[in-house]
Structure formats: C-alpha cells, structure tokens
Amino acid sequence: MPDSPALQPRKRRLAIAAWPSSVFGVLVVLVGVVISMPPASAQLKVATTTADLASVAREIGGPAVDVVALARPGEDPHFVDAKPSFIARLSRVDMLIEGGAELESGWLPALLLGARNPKIALRQPGRIRANIGIEMLEIPTSLDRSQGDLHASGNPHFLIAPSNMRILARRIASGLESLDASNARAFQDRLKSFEGRLDSKLLEWRSRLEPHRGRQILGYHNSWIYFAREFGLKVDFVIEPKPGIPPSARRMADLITAIRENDIRAVFVEPHVSRRFAETLSQKTGIRMVMASQYPGGIPGTEAGVIELLDRLTGDLARALEQPLGK
Numbered sequence: 001m002p003d004s005p006a007l008q009p010r011k012r013r014l015a016i017a018a019w020p021s022s023v024f025g026v027l028v029v030l031v032g033v034v035i036s037m038p039p040a041s042a043q044l045k046v047a048t049t050t051a052d053l054a055s056v057a058r059e060i061g062g063p064a065v066d067v068v069a070l071a072r073p074g075e076d077p078h079f080v081d082a083k084p085s086f087i088a089r090l091s092r093v094d095m096l097i098e099g100g101a102e103l104e105s106g107w108l109p110a111l112l113l114g115a116r117n118p119k120i121a122l123r124q125p126g127r128i129r130a131n132i133g134i135e136m137l138e139i140p141t142s143l144d145r146s147q148g149d150l151h152a153s154g155n156p157h158f159l160i161a162p163s164n165m166r167i168l169a170r171r172i173a174s175g176l177e178s179l180d181a182s183n184a185r186a187f188q189d190r191l192k193s194f195e196g197r198l199d200s201k202l203l204e205w206r207s208r209l210e211p212h213r214g215r216q217i218l219g220y221h222n223s224w225i226y227f228a229r230e231f232g233l234k235v236d237f238v239i240e241p242k243p244g245i246p247p248s249a250r251r252m253a254d255l256i257t258a259i260r261e262n263d264i265r266a267v268f269v270e271p272h273v274s275r276r277f278a279e280t281l282s283q284k285t286g287i288r289m290v291m292a293s294q295y296p297g298g299i300p301g302t303e304a305g306v307i308e309l310l311d312r313l314t315g316d317l318a319r320a321l322e323q324p325l326g327k
C-alpha cells in the first residue's frame with residue numbers, strides 16, 4: 001500500500017536533510033577502500049560454509065581473494081540458519097568451499113538451487129568439497145536416519161586436525177590457481193608459509209598434549225575424533241547418544257560412571273550446544289569444562305584463524321587434563 005500523501009513530504013525532507021553528511025561519510029569510506037585494496041576485479045570471490053574453511057582459504061588466497069563464511073562461528077554446522085542473502089552471495093561467487101560428507105546436507109542444497117551459479121556446480125574448479133582426499137573415520141556400515149544420524153558419510157568434523165588442514169590447503173591452492181593463473185606463484189608461496197607455520201606449531205601442540213597421551217576426553221557431539229587421533233587422545237564417550245539427540249537421565253548416570261572409571265578430566269563445551277549437561281557432569285565428578293569450538297571466532301580470542309584456535313584449544317585442554325577429578 002502506498003504511503004498516505006501527508007507522510008510523504010516529511011520523509012522527503014528528512015532524506016534531503018541527511019544527504020550531505022551521509023554522502024561525505026560514504027566518500028571517506030570509498031576513498032579509504034580504494035587506497036587500501038587491489039582492484040576489485042582482480043579478487044576472486046570465495047564463499048565457504050564454515051569459518052574454519054574460510055580461515056584456510058584466506059591463508060592461501062591472501063589479498064587475491066575475498067572470502068566470506070556463510071555460517072557464524074558459533075553456529076551448529078549441521079543446522080545453519082540459511083538466510084535468503086546467502087543465495088544472492090552464492091550467485092556471485094567464483095568459488096564455494098564446503099566441508100562435504102553431508103556436513104551441510106540439511107541447508108546447503110536448497111541455497112545452491114536458488115543461486116544457479118554454474119561456476120560452483122559439482123566437478124567445476126570453483127567447487128571444493130573439503131572431504132575429498134581426507135581419510136574419513138566412522139563411515140557407517142548401515143544407516144538409520146530416524147535415529148538422528150547426521151554422519152551418514154562418515155564423521156565430517158575432520159578439519160580440526162592439522163594434518164587434514166594441510167590436505168585442504170593444498171587443494172585450495174590448486175583450485176585457486178586454476179581460476180587465477182596470474183597469481184599461481186603467490187598461492188604457492190602462501191601455501192608454503194602456511195604449512196611451515198602449521199608444522200612448527202604442531203610440534204608445540206604435540207608436546208603440550210604428549211604428557212596426556214592415551215587419555216580420554218569428553219565431547220557433547222561426536223566431533224572430536226580427528227583432533228583426538230592427531231594428539232594421541234581418545235573420545236570413546238560423547239554426551240549425546242546419537243547426533244542431534246539429547247541425553248536421557250539414564251545416559252547421564254552412565255556418563256558419570258564412565259568419567260570416574262576412566263578418569264576423564266575434560267569435557268569440551270561448544271557454543272552451539274546446551275551447557276547444562278556438561279555443568280551437571282562437572283558438578284558431580286569434578287570434570288573440567290573446556291570452552292571449545294572447531295571454528296575460529298567460536299570462542300573469543302580465536303578470530304584470527306585456525307592456528308590461533310588450535311593454540312587456544314591445546315593450551316586450555318592441557319591445563320584441564322593436568323587437574324585430577326575433584327570428586
């Protein structure tokens with residue numbers, strides 16, 4: 001319905017009164033952007049589903065790419081709030097990087113249908129499924145989706161392991177090269193630099209966790225097995241009985257027994273899951289709660305990227321594992 005005639009002039013006057021200062025503000029911003037950025041046409045537009053993939057893409061692409069993650073770092077990657085703006089974004093990108101292995105199967109396919117972008121169709125160089133080339137763990141022999149199984153193609157939470165980050169980084173470098181050959185040398189240089197930093201940090205992270213080799217850790221969702229394998233830890237128990245199903249009172253009682261019997265000293269608490277189960281277990285057993293995320297920015301102070309995130313996780317976890325159960 002059109003605005004009433006009485007309201008329209010008032011709106012127009014307000015708009016004119018606000019005009020000069022807002023134009024000045026826009027000009028200041030534009031000048032700043034033009035000075036600090038390479039020509040926009042030179043940048044490849046990259047979308048990733050999650051923030052960890054975006055972090056690795058930025059490491060390799062540097063100033064030659066403009067990377068945006070669709071999911072917020074604190075969101076459950078299986079259940080992302082898919083906004084209509086995601087379709088517009090996906091329709092304009094040169095590359096899409098997804099986790100794959102059905103991590104995003106609940107929300108990404110509809111967005112791709114809407115975006116109709118041939119550059120990111122399957123088997124195009126602009127489409128990277130991160131799980132290709134990764135040794136997938138826990139591929140089920142039979143499926144029962146009615147039981148809430150979200151890991152139908154194996155456990156898709158593999159990128160939190162540095163060895164898998166390295167595999168993905170190489171794939172991103174070769175994908176970017178095939179879209180922008182003029183920057184091939186830069187992508188290779190950045191890949192080498194990323195691998196070098198990852199390797200040296202990995203030594204540090206391993207030595208932090210080495211005293212705890214063989215120890216169990218607890219998670220809410222079954223998303224820590226690759227991390228545990230990388231650092232010689234075990235995750236034989238998780239709080240939810242199946243992906244997406246909350247624990248019963250009976251299961252909580254069983255978990256309390258398991259924590260005591262196995263001397264499990266740390267439980268990872270991720271921003272997208274309810275804290276109350278971990279809090280109950282902590283009150284009953286003394287198990288330490290470790291704020292954790294697999295996504296840079298999922299816990300404060302880790303926004304800079306996957307290396308900073310692993311630095312934080314390994315440090316906080318090692319400190320928690322040093323503390324014996326209190327009760």
Ligand SMILES: [Zn+2]
Nearest residue numbers: 150221223243
């Ligand atoms: Zn999962």
